Amino acid sequence: MRHPAAPRPSSAFLTVDLEQPGRQVGFLRIPHSPHDDAWGVTQVPIAVIGNGTGPTVLIEGGNHGDEYEGPIAICELIRELDPARVQGRLILMPANNVHAVIAGQRTSPVDGLNYNRTFPGDPRGTITQQITAFVTDHLFPIADAFLSLHSGGSSLDIMPSAIIEPADDPALRARNIAAVQAFDAPLTVVISNLGDPRTATAAAVRAGLVTVGTEMAGSGTVSPEALAICRRGVRNVLGHLGVLPPEDASPRRGDGRILELPGSAAYVFATTDGIFEPFHAKGTEVRAGEPAGRIHCTWDPRRPPETVTYQADGLLYGRRQPGRVRPGNCCLVVASAYAAALT
Known part of the structure; x- marks a missing residue:
């Protein structure tokens, strides 16, 4: 049984009653x-x-404002x-990074912050930090499971996939893997975000929640x-958790294979x-040391293009959408076979 800490003082408030049955929107x-x-x-x-009775599932979208399927x-x-x-409770938040959602951009135009790099938040901080603080302090403690629905956004085109957030606790890790595999996306990928603890899914795992992420295409469009x-996968997970009847889930299509982003070697950065x-096209099998692409300086034709190479073997999982790059931009992402034990 989880014993969450008392919430930090906050001036945020709800227009819905989280304990009331039925449907409320506010x-x-x-x-x-x-x-x-x-005074806005x-x-x-x-x-x-x-x-009825059953688990509480928190589902968020709009974590980044340029990701649309979720x-x-x-x-x-x-x-x-x-x-x-429904048997239990759904808490549904389609536009958590709301100012970014309205602007159609990754980060908030109000404070410039990436919502997904601000957990656990600060109830006396900027608007983005106050939103993450409310989720951390008031919603995670009453939830049993968390779905964070992402896409590649404006800068990446990613193969549609369900995401496993790493968990140190073996029992929670097993529950996470089972829930993510129940989503039944074409790919299942373990992503640690290079160990960054400030993401929503990392925070949810620390709170002990069964946690499911997604990456649904991207390119700043709706696929x-x-x-x-995404529609099918969310209902599959809710059926798996017992919140929706089993017949609401679709027959399993995936092969159960799990990939991972193997740390920094997964990424090809602009040099x-x-x-x-x-x-190469997405879905191509590539190898470490193989040329991955070239960077052209068209405003100085005296300079030959600079070749970048893959650092890992695997599947070309994501490609940068804008052609223009600067040093450090993520150009390509490779997903490799998952080497760790599944439980």
């Missing part, structure tokens, strides 16, 4: 006083669908799901294929300023 409101609004609030949309799927659940089919995978030319 907002998490945080006092916000910019130049043009002396930032409004983060939140819905609660509760019925938020669409969550909004459809809010409007269309019959509360009578119909990835959206269909110079220029325009990136990739050599």
Whole structure:
């Protein structure tokens, strides 16, 4: 049994009652006083669908404002799901990084922060930090499971996949793997974000929640294929957890294979300023040391292009979307066979 710490003092408040059965749609409101609004609030949309007894599942989208499939799927659940089919409680948040969602960009235009690098947040910090603090202090402690629905955003095009967040506790790791495999995406990938502890999924694992992530295509567009995978996968996980009837889940399609991003070797970073030319399509099997692409400096034709190479064997999992790069930009991502034990 989890024993969460007392929540930190906060001025944020809800317009919905998390304990009331049925369907409610409202907002998490945080006092916000910019130049043009002396006593305004930032409004983060939140819905609660509760019925009977069962687990509480928190589902977020809009963690980054340029990732679209997850938020669409969550909004459809809010409007269309019959509360009578639910056993337990769903807390649905389709636009957590709300200012970024409205702007259609990865980070918040209000404070410049990446919501997914601010956990556990600060209830007396900037707007983004206050949102993550509320999730950390008030929602994680009452939840049993957490789904964080991502895509590649404007800068990456990623093969649609369900994501395992690493967990040190063997029992939680096994539950996470089972839930992610129940999502039944075309690929299942272990991603540690280079060990960064400030992400939503890392924070959820620390809180002891069964945790499922996704990467649903990207390129700053909506992929119909990835959206269909996301819609189906969310219901599959909810059926797996017992919140929806088993018949709401789809027949298993995947082969159970698990890949991982093997640390820093997974990434091909830009080494110079220029325009990136990739050599391979997503899904291509590649090898460490093989040329991955070239960076051209077209404004100085005297300079020959600079070749970058893969650092790991595996599947070309993601490619940068904009051609323009600067040193340190992520150009390519390779997913390798998962070497660790599954339990």
